[in-house]
Amino acid sequence: MTTTKQFGPQGWTPERLGSLQGKTYVITGANAGAGFEATRTLLTKGAKIVMMNRNAEKSAAAIETLKQEFGGDARVTFVRLDLAVLDSVRQAAAELLETVPRIDALICNAAIAQVAKQELTVEGFESQLGVNHFGHFLLCGLLFDRIEESRGRIVVVGSNAYKMGLKKIQFEDLNFDQNYTAWNAYAQSKLAQMMFAYELQRRVHAAGKQVQVRVCHPGASRTNLLNDTASLPMKMLWKVISPFIAQSAEKGSWPEVMCATEEGLKPQALYGPTQRVETVGPVGECPLEPLAVNQEAATQLWSLSEQKTCYSWSP
Ligand SMILES: NC(=O)c1ccc[n+]([C@@H]2O[C@H](COP(=O)([O-])OP(=O)(O)OC[C@H]3O[C@@H](n4cnc5c(N)ncnc54)[C@H](OP(=O)(O)O)[C@@H]3O)[C@@H](O)[C@H]2O)c1
8 A cells, every 4th residue: 555654744855864974875877867866865964975877978067066066075976887788887896896985875776768679788688677687686796795794775766667568577588589669678677676676685684684675666757767768759758748747856866865764664665656656746655566576586587687697696
């Protein structure tokens, strides 16, 4: 059942944040959209932010904007990461481990969506599954021990799309070589991210480790998500309807900020906006469909992800 009760009728808002001095948050895809807004909010409370972005120019521009707002000594830096390329993920993780001594939360925010025609990453993964899931799976594995040392969190930014599309991981044709559609492939990638998160929770618990894994979604938010990748009709449709059905990118960022900072959140839960079929409105706990916590599929996905990323790990 959708509920905002835990945080009152307004739901969770950044007003609940206390000082974040001394805390370090690592956010993928933070030069734009919800990741950028999460960075802004966390900076207002004195946190240090490490953005992991694929584009150096956009990152420099984002940092410049933030320094204009928060002053030249705002603690925001950038590590280059292209989640579509596993070598880039390995290099970025190595750079981060050398330069960032603690990670209070890794926010897996970056994504591509609604890729109009089937595209493959250099490793041959369907692009949305490759960027959104396999790239983050490897990154989380490489950074896990540092997050554990920091008693930190992993926040996975999912989507309501997880319960749309085919509602399963299509193990027999992961790349949609047959019958590719932008919706089905995006939905599979977000379901994979969420299944991974709940499986990681189970493994963390079984291993007696401390890392908290939290899962959220931003509802429908006005960001750049469809700009580069979606078909022209999809972009036009979104342009027309988004002013009526979607909220600001800032509000879309609140669930991930909440999951990175708030105490007392439940592990096997999904947090996000709670109104109009969980697209907008007060942030709280949303319904979670059983398909996201299907342990058999999650175990199979974990093994497959280890094989595809050539990285075996468990907490
Ligand atoms: N907006 C919505 O309505 C909505 C709904 C449901 C879920 N979500 C989820 O919310 C999260 C944030 O998305 P958003 O809406 O804020 O979209 P956005 O404005 O497009 O931001 C996505 C970020 O991911 C980065 N990114 C894309 N591919 C990457 C790669 N290969 N390596 C590293 N970074 C990469 C982008 O970098 P560039 O700037 O270089 O492209 C950008 O910084 C995503 O997980 C998305 O699935 C959004």
